[in-house]
Amino acid sequence: MLERIRVLRDRIAQACGRCGRDPADIELLPVSKRQSLDAVREAVAHGFHSFGENYVQEGVAKHLEMPELKFNLIGPLQRNKAKVALMHFAEIQTLDRLDLAARLVRLAEELSAERGVWIQMNLWDEPTKTGGCPESELSALFSELGTSALLKVRGFMAIPPPGQESAFTEMALLRERWQQKTGLPLLLSMGMSGDLEQAIEAGSDQIRVGTALFGERTLQP
Numbered sequence: 001m002l003e004r005i006r007v008l009r010d011r012i013a014q015a016c017g018r019c020g021r022d023p024a025d026i027e028l029l030p031v032s033k034r035q036s037l038d039a040v041r042e043a044v045a046h047g048f049h050s051f052g053e054n055y056v057q058e059g060v061a062k063h064l065e066m067p068e069l070k071f072n073l074i075g076p077l078q079r080n081k082a083k084v085a086l087m088h089f090a091e092i093q094t095l096d097r098l099d100l101a102a103r104l105v106r107l108a109e110e111l112s113a114e115r116g117v118w119i120q121m122n123l124w125d126e127p128t129k130t131g132g133c134p135e136s137e138l139s140a141l142f143s144e145l146g147t148s149a150l151l152k153v154r155g156f157m158a159i160p161p162p163g164q165e166s167a168f169t170e171m172a173l174l175r176e177r178w179q180q181k182t183g184l185p186l187l188l189s190m191g192m193s194g195d196l197e198q199a200i201e202a203g204s205d206q207i208r209v210g211t212a213l214f215g216e217r218t219l220q221p
């Protein structure tokens with residue numbers, strides 16, 4: 001893992017060099033989905049303590065084993081799993097619809113749980129297997145989330161279609177528009193193992209990296 005971390009840090013530094021950013025400003029979120037507990041422990045030994053998980057059940061199981069770590073949900077969230085997700089995930093990155101927002105607001109209150117949430121965007125209108133909402137729904141989402149003292153909007157998360165480089169720039173512009181409208185500081189979570197350079201150069205604040213850090217995923221979904 002050490003060698004992969006070295007390569008990754010170098011890729012981040014190179015991308016930052018090309019656009020005049022400070023590598024310290026880029027958060028590297030390791031994605032531990034379908035990686036073993038031992039793999040997570042190894043990452044912890046290298047200084048990581050927040051992890052991205054795609055599947056609610058897998059993330060909950062890991063959090064129960066390692067309650068001292070923070071797990072962020074980066075995979076789709078169904079309404080009926082909203083409560084268990086809020087109990088075990090420090091942040092939910094896949095908030096993408098009003099009914100889910102309303103439910104999370106109510107459940108956060110019920111559990112007295114302070115949580116970070118990211119609004120997952122889909123500006124590209126591809127089949128929404130991966131979720132995400134269009135910009136037209138953002139006003140309603142921000143209004144709903146604004147009613148909660150416990151849920152804090154951290155920014156926007158996106159999984160742009162592979163190879164569509166303009167997608168990162170579109171997200172950067174969207175962030176600017178909504179920072180102005182809401183007056184909130186909003187971060188961008190975008191970029192994965194295969195496209196983190198383009199994401200960083202477009203202004204991403206957090207990259208979510210699985211295979212480039214851990215190697216191939218080993219567990220079945």
Ligand SMILES: *Cc1c(COP(=O)(O)O)cnc(C)c1O
Pocket residue numbers: 031033054074075159192193194208209210211212
């Ligand atoms: C799996 C996954 C990642 C990490 O993907 P890699 O290509 O392994 O880096 C990042 N974000 C989301 C939403 C994912 O599902």
